[in-house]
Amino acid sequence: MIFRIDRRTGVSVHVQLVQQVRQAIRMGRLTSGDQLPTAREVSESTGINPNTVLKAYRELETAGLVEARQGAGTFVRRGLAPPADDEALRRELADWVARAREAGLDLADMQALVADVTAGTAPTREEARRAD
Amino acid sequence: MPTDRTVPALDFAGVTHRFGRLTALDGCSFTVPIGAVTALIGRNGAGKSTLLRAASGLLRPEAGEVRVFGEAAGDGPLPRIGYVAQQAPLYPMLTVAQTLTLGGRLNPRWDTAYARKLADDAALPGAARVGALAPGLRTRLALVMALAKRPDLLLLDEPLAPLDPVARTEVAGALMADVAERGTTVVLSSQVVADVDGVCDHVTVLAEGRVRLAGEVEAVLADHLVAVGAGSGLGALDGMEIIEVRTAGRDATALIRTTGPTPAGNLAWHRPSLEELLLGYLRAAGPAPRRKVPAA
Numbered sequence: 001m002i003f004r005i006d007r008r009t010g011v012s013v014h015v016q017l018v019q020q021v022r023q024a025i026r027m028g029r030l031t032s033g034d035q036l037p038t039a040r041e042v043s044e045s046t047g048i049n050p051n052t053v054l055k056a057y058r059e060l061e062t063a064g065l066v067e068a069r070q071g072a073g074t075f076v077r078r079g080l081a082p083p084a085d086d087e088a089l090r091r092e093l094a095d096w097v098a099r100a101r102e103a104g105l106d107l108a109d110m111q112a113l114v115a116d117v118t119a120g121t122a123p124t125r126e127e128a129r130r131a132d
Numbered sequence: 133m134p135t136d137r138t139v140p141a142l143d144f145a146g147v148t149h150r151f152g153r154l155t156a157l158d159g160c161s162f163t164v165p166i167g168a169v170t171a172l173i174g175r176n177g178a179g180k181s182t183l184l185r186a187a188s189g190l191l192r193p194e195a196g197e198v199r200v201f202g203e204a205a206g207d208g209p210l211p212r213i214g215y216v217a218q219q220a221p222l223y224p225m226l227t228v229a230q231t232l233t234l235g236g237r238l239n240p241r242w243d244t245a246y247a248r249k250l251a252d253d254a255a256l257p258g259a260a261r262v263g264a265l266a267p268g269l270r271t272r273l274a275l276v277m278a279l280a281k282r283p284d285l286l287l288l289d290e291p292l293a294p295l296d297p298v299a300r301t302e303v304a305g306a307l308m309a310d311v312a313e314r315g316t317t318v319v320l321s322s323q324v325v326a327d328v329d330g331v332c333d334h335v336t337v338l339a340e341g342r343v344r345l346a347g348e349v350e351a352v353l354a355d356h357l358v359a360v361g362a363g364s365g366l367g368a369l370d371g372m373e374i375i376e377v378r379t380a381g382r383d384a385t386a387l388i389r390t391t392g393p394t395p396a397g398n399l400a401w402h403r404p405s406l407e408e409l410l411l412g413y414l415r416a417a418g419p420a421p422r423r424k425v426p427a428a
Contacts, residue, residue, distance in 0.1 A: 005330065010405060013330025040312035047304025049169050050312035052330045119360075119402050 147196035214278030224263025247280035
């Protein structure tokens with residue numbers, strides 16, 4: 001597993017680590033029982049703080065994708081199935097895109113709208129606190 | 133040396149220093165916890181280098197106190213500190229090999245094998261005179277000297293600035309591997325805000341010699357929000373701690389320090405990225421947050 005850090009994307013580094021492990025599991029490059037590189041190895045090859053790597057691994061563990069074995073390292077637990085409502089969401093989105101096209105929106109317009117709505121529905125501080 | 137982890141690695145209390153009429157540090161107070169990697173962020177002349185010199189003990193501030201692992205900064209804690217100043221002061225007439233030998237003689241905790249490995253990784257030519265090295269290689273030699281001393285605290289003044297992109301990743305990798313292995317405390321100054329994310333877990337922002345922001349990265353992010361919307365809607369921010377406001381035409385964006393609920397209105401709110409937060413603080417005029425949106 002080789003991590004690639006892109007500092008121009010605006011995506012925080014620990015999120016990039018989480019996404020790349022998820023993607024590797026989804027694409028089958030990482031399978032059950034595979035060991036993730038140690039925090040020290042990732043730190044040495046990417047120049048990232050080991051605490052950032054451990055934070056990403058903890059998130060993956062909370063999501064049930066990997067498990068930390070005492071003194072042995074962090075291992076992939078199970079294959080990552082696509083989210084259950086993937087197909088339903090895709091159908092709804094296709095309907096929405098068709099309506100947006102009729103309304104005269106192009107791809108860039110739609111992306112801007114999605115980004116705007118997503119930002120507007122980002123969890124407020126209160127919601128975030130309750131989730132914790 | 134056994135280390136009491138409840139004592140901070142660095143403790144600045146009301147540190148003030150002037151160079152002639154120029155106030156370089158103005159009542160700086162903040163702490164650096166043991167094992168943290170702290171970014172010291174500020175524009176040119178903000179006081180970053182002066183602060184690092186005060187921590188190393190090379191500069192005695194006019195007022196205030198600097199404590200290193202609980203001990204007054206100076207000769208006492210010096211053996212535990214690796215300090216790389218911006219100009220990477222080394223003896224230009226010595227060769228690389230002689231410089232490393234000298235390091236071994238002068239430092240009781242010197243790790244010869246580690247020094248050799250780091251020098252090889254950096255492809256430092258042993259027979260070359262230090263004065264003839266390219267600036268990037270000089271910096272790498274200075275970093276080898278600091279790391280091979282096996283310090284508990286590394287103070288690095290813009291360590292990556294003179295390096296090419298490949299060397300940057302190599303040096304950052306060597307530093308972070310040292311953090312992973314030994315739990316070394318690192319304080320590094322930087323002007324490259326984008327480089328801080330994922331590298332530093334604490335951050336201190338300096339402006340005009342004063343500490344504008346200091347704390348753990350996750351905590352400071354949680355203390356701020358960005359408002360985006362029409363400039364006419366910014367009145368809703370009055371009374372909040374406004375770090376920075378930018379307007380362009382009818383659009384406006386503001387960085388706010390708040391732990392309370394967001395005010396009702398037509399503004400969209402999001403949590404800043406670390407880069408967004410730091411740039412906001414660097415662009416902000418004046419030493420303290422405002423309470424009122426300035427008239428456009």
